[in-house]
Amino acid sequence: MNKTPHHPDHSHPVESPSSPERRDALRASSALLLCAGLGIGKAALAEGPSNSRPKAGDQLVRSDSEGNPVPLRSTEILPDTKPLPAFPLEPASGEVRSGSRLNKVILIRVAPGDLTEETRPYAAGGVLAYSAVCTHQGCEVSEWVAKDKTLMCYCHFSKFSPGRAGEVVAGPAPRTLPLLPLREENGVLVVAGPFTSNPGVAKST
Amino acid sequence: MQTRLKALCASLAALPLLASAALPAYSPVTDARLTKPEAANWLMYRGNYEGWGYSPLKQINSQNVGKLVPAWSYATGMTEGHQAPPMVNNGYMYVTTPNNQVIALEASTGKELWRYKKTIPDELMQLHPTNRGVALYGDKLYLATTDAFLVALDAATGKELWKVAVADWKKGYYMTLAPLAARGKIMVGSSGGELGIRGFVAAFDAQTGKEAWRTYTIAGPGEAGAETWPGETYKTGGGSVWITGTYDSETSLAFWGVGNAGPWMPDTRPGDNLYANSTIALDVDTGKIKGHHQYHWNDAWDWDEVSAPLLIDVEHKGKKVKSLVHAGRNGYLWLLERTRDKVNYVDAWPYVTQNVFTSLDPKTGRPTYDPKRVPGTGKTTNFCPSLWGGKDWPPEAYNPGTGLLYIPANNNLCSELTGEPVKYNAGNLFIGVSLDNILTNVRMTEKSRKHIGEVQAWDLKTGKKVWTHTYPEMNWGPLMTTAGNLVFGGGTNDRMFRALDAKSGKVLWETPTPSGVTGVPSSFEVNGEQYVAVQSGWGVDAQRMQGAFDAVLEHKTVVPQGGTIHVFKLQK
Numbered sequence: 148m149n150k151t152p153h154h155p156d157h158s159h160p161v162e163s164p165s166s167p168e169r170r171d172a173l174r175a176s177s178a179l180l181l182c183a184g185l186g187i188g189k190a191a192l193a194e195g196p197s198n199s200r201p202k203a204g205d206q207l208v209r210s211d212s213e214g215n216p217v218p219l220r221s222t223e224i225l226p227d228t229k230p231l232p233a234f235p236l237e238p239a240s241g242e243v244r245s246g247s248r249l250n251k252v253i254l255i256r257v258a259p260g261d262l263t264e265e266t267r268p269y270a271a272g273g274v275l276a277y278s279a280v281c282t283h284q285g286c287e288v289s290e291w292v293a294k295d296k297t298l299m300c301y302c303h304f305s306k307f308s309p310g311r312a313g314e315v316v317a318g319p320a321p322r323t324l325p326l327l328p329l330r331e332e333n334g335v336l337v338v339a340g341p342f343t344s345n346p347g348v349a350k351s352t
Numbered sequence: 353m354q355t356r357l358k359a360l361c362a363s364l365a366a367l368p369l370l371a372s373a374a375l376p377a378y379s380p381v382t383d384a385r386l387t388k389p390e391a392a393n394w395l396m397y398r399g400n401y402e403g404w405g406y407s408p409l410k411q412i413n414s415q416n417v418g419k420l421v422p423a424w425s426y427a428t429g430m431t432e433g434h435q436a437p438p439m440v441n442n443g444y445m446y447v448t449t450p451n452n453q454v455i456a457l458e459a460s461t462g463k464e465l466w467r468y469k470k471t472i473p474d475e476l477m478q479l480h481p482t483n484r485g486v487a488l489y490g491d492k493l494y495l496a497t498t499d500a501f502l503v504a505l506d507a508a509t510g511k512e513l514w515k516v517a518v519a520d521w522k523k524g525y526y527m528t529l530a531p532l533a534a535r536g537k538i539m540v541g542s543s544g545g546e547l548g549i550r551g552f553v554a555a556f557d558a559q560t561g562k563e564a565w566r567t568y569t570i571a572g573p574g575e576a577g578a579e580t581w582p583g584e585t586y587k588t589g590g591g592s593v594w595i596t597g598t599y600d601s602e603t604s605l606a607f608w609g610v611g612n613a614g615p616w617m618p619d620t621r622p623g624d625n626l627y628a629n630s631t632i633a634l635d636v637d638t639g640k641i642k643g644h645h646q647y648h649w650n651d652a653w654d655w656d657e658v659s660a661p662l663l664i665d666v667e668h669k670g671k672k673v674k675s676l677v678h679a680g681r682n683g684y685l686w687l688l689e690r691t692r693d694k695v696n697y698v699d700a701w702p703y704v705t706q707n708v709f710t711s712l713d714p715k716t717g718r719p720t721y722d723p724k725r726v727p728g729t730g731k732t733t734n735f736c737p738s739l740w741g742g743k744d745w746p747p748e749a750y751n752p753g754t755g756l757l758y759i760p761a762n763n764n765l766c767s768e769l770t771g772e773p774v775k776y777n778a779g780n781l782f783i784g785v786s787l788d789n790i791l792t793n794v795r796m797t798e799k800s801r802k803h804i805g806e807v808q809a810w811d812l813k814t815g816k817k818v819w820t821h822t823y824p825e826m827n828w829g830p831l832m833t834t835a836g837n838l839v840f841g842g843g844t845n846d847r848m849f850r851a852l853d854a855k856s857g858k859v860l861w862e863t864p865t866p867s868g869v870t871g872v873p874s875s876f877e878v879n880g881e882q883y884v885a886v887q888s889g890w891g892v893d894a895q896r897m898q899g900a901f902d903a904v905l906e907h908k909t910v911v912p913q914g915g916t917i918h919v920f921k922l923q924k
Contacts, residue, residue, distance in 0.1 A: 248475050248779075284432070284478040290787055301787040302479055303432070303891070304899045319431055319913060347474050 197246030200346075201235035201327055205338040207276065208236045208243055210251060216243055219254065220334045221272030229291045230255040230298060230309075232279055235327075235338055249346045251279035252327050253288060253298065254336070261296065261310035269312075269343075271329035271336060277313055278327070278346035281305055283320040285348045298324070312343075322349055375458060375465075378508040379442045381488040383535060387601045392877035394440045394885075396596075397485050397530040398747060399874065402663040403598035405749035405832045407875035411882035412922055413836030417851045417861045419923045423883055424462030428455065428915035433482035434889025435830070436530065437872035438917060441488055444507065445876075447887065447917050448483040448530075452497040455917075456510055459885075460878040462919065466510030470497050476521060477779075480543060480892045484596070484872065485530035487538060489558050496527035496540045502556055504538075516561040518542065523778045524549050530596045532606060535636050537564055541593020545611040545656065548782035551591030553608050553634060565639030569593060569610045569627050576641070577626030585621040588776050590614030591628040595745055598660040603692050605633045605642055607663070607676060611656035615784035617729045617771035624649040629657045631676060631688070633695055643695035645688050647680050648719050652727045653708070653767070654739040655681040661688065662750050662757070666812045668698060677812065679703060679748050679759045681741025685810065686717070701815065703808060704742035704763040705799070708735050729771040729784065736766035739793055740897055746843060747872065749831040754854045756818060758831045758839050759808040764800035767793040794900040805844060807831065809857060819857035825901065825909070828894035832873040832884075840884060842869020845898060845911050849873075849886055849918070865918060868911045870894050881921060889915030 208216035210232040218238075224231055230253035235244040244250040256273050257266075269275055277298065281288050286302030297306040297316055305318030313324030325346045328339035381395055389395045391408040398405045412420065428434065432450040438459075439446045445459035452470035457463060472478075478498050487494040492513060495503045503515040518540060519525035524547025532539040537555040545551070551569035556562065569591035571577030581589055592611035599606045613621060613628035626644070629651045633643040647657045661676035668675070668687065676688040676695065683706035689696040697717035702709075708726070709719040727733040742761050749758045774784040783790070805827025809818045829843020839852040842865070849869045850862040868890030875884050890911040902908045 248477075280475075280477075284481045285475070286477050286479060290791075301791060302477075303895065304791075348472075348476075 195246065196237045196240050196242040197244055199244065200341060201244060201250060201338050202237070203338055203340050204238065205235035205244070206238055207233040207252065207254065207336050207338070210234050210245070218335045221274045221331055221336055222334060224254045224256045224274045226256045226258065227291070227293060229289065230277075232289070233276070249278070249280055251287075252276040253279045255291075255298065255309045257310045263311050266310060266312045269326045269328045271331040271339070272334070274329060274336060275309055276327040276329050276336075277307070277309065278325040278342060280347050281320055282322045282324060282348060283318070288324060375443050378444060378491060380491045381441060381533075383601070386533065393442065394437060394874040394876050395488055396439065396533070397437060397872065398596070398598075399832075401534070401599040401601060403660055403747070404662060405747055405830070405872070406751055407832065407834045409834055409875050409877055409882045410836035411877070412834070412838070412875075412884060414838055414853050414860060416922060417836070417838060420851070420861050420884065420920045421923045423460070423919045423921040425919065426455070426457065426462050426464070426917040428889070428917065430889070430915045431891065431913040432889070433480070433891030433894070434871050434887035434915040435482050436485035436887060437874040438885035438887070438919070439485055439488060439874065440876035440885075441507075443878050445885070446486050446488070446493060446507075448485050448495065449915055450481040450483060450891070452483060452495065452499075454486060454493070454495055454505065454510070457917070459876060459883070460881070462917070468495070468505055468510045468512070470495070470499070470501065470503060473499055473521065478526070479546065480526070480528055482528050482892050484528060487531035487533040489533035489538065492558070494531045494533065494538045496529055496531050498526045498528065500525045500527055500542060502531065502538065502540055502561065504561060514561045516556060516563070518554060523547075527594070529594050532597045532599060533558065534599050534601070534606065535604060537636060539597065539606060539636070541569075541608065543592045543594040545590040545592035545614050546781055546783050547779065548588035548590070548614060548776045549592060550587055550589055551593055551611060553593055553597070553639070555636070555639060567634055567639040567641060569632065571626050580623040580626045582622055588614060588782060589621065589625065589628065592656065593658060595658045595660055597634075598663050599636070600663055600690065604636045605690070605692075606636050607661050607690070608632050608634060609658040609660045609678070611658045612651045612654050615774050615782050616652065616654055616769070617727060617784040618650045618652040619728045620784065622650070625651065629655060631657065631661050631678065631695065633690065642693050643690070645695045645697060645717070647678070647684070647686060648682050653682070653735060655741050657681055659743070659745060659747060661686070662748060663690070664750055664757075664812065668813070673698060677748075677750070677757060679743045679761070681744060682706070682708070683737045683742035684709070685759070687812065699815065703759060703810070703817070704761055705736045706742070727769045727771050729773055732768060732770040734766055734768045734795060737762065738765040738767040739769070740765070740893065744828070744893060746828055746830040746870070749833040749839065751833040751854055753835055753837070755811060755813060756809045756854065757812055758833055759810065760827050760829050760831050760841060760843055761806040761808050762804050762826055763806050764797055765804055766795040766797060768795050769793060791900060792903045794897075794904050796904055807839065807841060807852060807857065809854075821852060821857040821859070826894065826897050828868075828870045828897070830870070830872040832875065834875055840873045840886070842871070842886065842888070843894070844868070845909050847888070847911065849888070866912065866916050867914050868894060883919050883921050885917065885919045887915060887917055889913070
């Protein structure tokens, strides 16, 4: 089970309503909500380091870490087991980018022989970071299927090959799982660049 | 001349922009019409407030159904579970699809009138990308969305009139049900039983969207039943509501089915856990709970009892009973009595293999459990029926002509679950069974290797099963029955949509569709011609069960995805 650390509740985007317990407040502002449109909400979402996408130089911390988050080292990622869910950490501010679940990644160790040429540059110390959000309907890619060495989403059984740049090998997902390039600094995993494509669901039209 | 032209233009502009010449002006849907729906229309989820899934039309009947041919079809462009009935109001058809879309069509031709697409947040996780239809009321229609909004559209133009946030999707609340409309109110409930929600039914003013009342399905402090939840467990107690309630217009009571208690392991919340796994009778004006019946207490098996009970007047042991009938996910067929202020137990019996209940209290219907069949944290338990139950959400149908109740059942199937500790984190899964276990939970028996899916016909007067039609694997097909002595349904992984003889269960007609059929069928008439409509579009739980079958069976079955609306009529 993935445990997301405290979510700093910076913004109330238009499509992110209050809980039922807070519905009175909502009722009061509902007229405003109706008029506001979607643009403002999206802008609000993008504010602050906790919501913004991972950047080169970020470190990674366990998504269930509590208290002072400790940057993950490549040796902590073990072979042939469930991927480890993590969030990027901005070292300068110490802020964990857990404000958006689209920032969540899963870390997986892939044997050198199972890595395609295309995939190798994204790995550091044998570890790859993929978006944790399935490109089908946005559920979490959390499962490791040992027999075909794939990452699987439990919602609708999409399977992705970590050694083959997140290629879809089964299920309804329409596109590859985005990669977050990694490098290593004294054994600590560091983000080397932005996601290879937008994490999350490709909107159907 | 010019003035007259202007007046004409003005009147034309006032007309719905896209209404085709063949279509009459949109006819508003009133309480009177919903209470006594015209045979030619299908105005709500199950065709009537009583939840029958019954069409009084009989032009298509058991004599001529073999001549059923496609009238038109329409590709929705969506994948995943297409479960909504095509609803029809005097020539206008409304169909919902996954990803919160509504398509309005000319019912007799399939010509698109308009299409509405709700914008979905980028971060939304759709555990169940499906929708079970709209509510038609006045000149509007209402859509409940997976980001937990209630949206009102102009039924003629598709223009969005208002939308209100019903709950917070970031905390795991989402909606897939067709709303219920009655007495000026639009009622909805929320899914999220696996995400630690606290379930509710809420009503909104049909005109303005203003919230009228909200009744929690999980009793909290100060509410009757609060003592059945230790500590703060009620806050994340589940009790989701994801199937449309039925409604008794004489008493203004709506009957809703309530999902399982959460998380799954019963030792995390010792107590009866009211009103999880119950039906509740809500006063539509106030939201007050006027009665309830809990089918089983302290759930341990993921047996959501979300299907609303059917309102049927039956004769039981020589006595007329205004009843509530429910084929439970727990494998028992329940007969209850509804009064103005109470729900009383009458009778119940298993309709599929069930090894958990050892007895029922003859007065209250409260079951006693075999402790060996009750899952718990740190132990592994095998039980039948499986976690998908004897019948999951696909609705039963009742035919007043044959007097029979039809059940889309899954028999002979068992599950094995190992409970593990779980911690609540808003918006994340809160189950207490590993995903790996859930994905492979199915246990096949000698019998289930022979057959699983069934359509059963029960005579409620005698309590006897009249016929059973069996399928080799699962049945996820909602049923519709008609005055033409027919029962329609799909639900199998061979992509078939079928018509059965309502009296004998014999298959009279079948046709393969592009995907599997888990849609609710409907029937309607335009210009004196009867049509049968259904969506094909396999996905969500049916596909999940298929995945579990693939994990334990030697053979794998591929059911292609992609939604289509199908409308059939008799060949001339």
